[in-house]
Amino acid sequence: MTEDARRQRVPGWTWPILLVGALGIAVLLDGALAPDRLEVANPDRGAADGLATAFEALPEGALVLVAMDPDLGTYPEIRPAVRAALDALRSRGAAIAVVSLTTEGRAIAAAEIARLRSLGASADRLLDLGYVAGAEAGLVLSVTDLAPAEGEAFPASFATARRGIAAFDLALVVGGVDLGPRTWVEQVGTRLPDLPLAAIVPSFRHPEVAPYLRSGQLVALLGTARDGAAYASASAHANGLPSATGLLVGLLIALAVMLRAAWGPRQPDIGGATRNAEKAA
Numbered sequence: 001m002t003e004d005a006r007r008q009r010v011p012g013w014t015w016p017i018l019l020v021g022a023l024g025i026a027v028l029l030d031g032a033l034a035p036d037r038l039e040v041a042n043p044d045r046g047a048a049d050g051l052a053t054a055f056e057a058l059p060e061g062a063l064v065l066v067a068m069d070p071d072l073g074t075y076p077e078i079r080p081a082v083r084a085a086l087d088a089l090r091s092r093g094a095a096i097a098v099v100s101l102t103t104e105g106r107a108i109a110a111a112e113i114a115r116l117r118s119l120g121a122s123a124d125r126l127l128d129l130g131y132v133a134g135a136e137a138g139l140v141l142s143v144t145d146l147a148p149a150e151g152e153a154f155p156a157s158f159a160t161a162r163r164g165i166a167a168f169d170l171a172l173v174v175g176g177v178d179l180g181p182r183t184w185v186e187q188v189g190t191r192l193p194d195l196p197l198a199a200i201v202p203s204f205r206h207p208e209v210a211p212y213l214r215s216g217q218l219v220a221l222l223g224t225a226r227d228g229a230a231y232a233s234a235s236a237h238a239n240g241l242p243s244a245t246g247l248l249v250g251l252l253i254a255l256a257v258m259l260r261a262a263w264g265p266r267q268p269d270i271g272g273a274t275r276n277a278e279k280a281a
Helices: 003-009 014-033 046-056 075-091 103-118 135-142 156-163 181-189 203-214 225-238 244-263 270-280
Strands: 063-068 095-100 126-131 170-174 197-200 220-222
Touching (some): 046 075, 046 220, 046 225, 063 103, 075 095, 075 103, 075 170, 075 197, 095 103, 103 126, 135 181, 170 181, 181 197, 181 203, 203 220, 220 225
Parallel strands (some): 095 126, 170 197, 197 220
16 A cells, blocks of 8 residues: 555544544543542532531631541541642631641641641641640540640740630541541530531441531531542632543534544645646646
8 A cells, every 4th residue: 555545544634633532531531530539420519518618607717626537548538538628728718737646647647737838838827736645535635735746836826726625716527546526526525515526537437427417516527438529529629620521621622623624625725726737738
């Protein structure tokens, strides 16, 4: 087969169209598989809306305590939702203090604090309260007394936090181990009934924690993979991140333009006609 025949069998516009089609498939797979943009069919956004409402109720410049005590094995399930919640608090101008009551939680908290600082969280809006020993006894003592991690100092915005958990406007409990939302409801909620408690837990903890949401002892709960995915997705769209649908529409428009250019009406080739006439002469 000659080179000219081969070119007729594979038109020049075929490869750009194949490229656009491949990009479209990649975008769809990214939206379906990327963990930080997990989408689910017919998502129930009730739980996600509940957490967003709890954040909206916070006063300007609120102090939020994040109790970071997830389980290393199941944290990947809730990590997108936890990060979305932390980013949402920062975008609302809240000051965040992070504390852990378990060694597992402390390891994860250190990583998340480092991430927030790498994103530009200032020292007066992010405080590391470190690891509090003593399990439930340590939590009870923290109701009236909290100390920063070694080398950390209370910035001006956290001056009142010396009174302990009672100084905060909201406590967000990230659970996964036994010392989680249930313990906070029983030990902190009974001592500080006016402090709103919200929670994010992996699915296997949901049956244990869900009754506290129904009773009103928790103001919000993300307790299943569906809940977390719905919240992370809603937060991504609220922050203006591109969605797979939007990118796919753009690719389809590009495809339509290319097809129009390939099959649409063409301008007459005057130069070619002139050359043909000269050859004929």
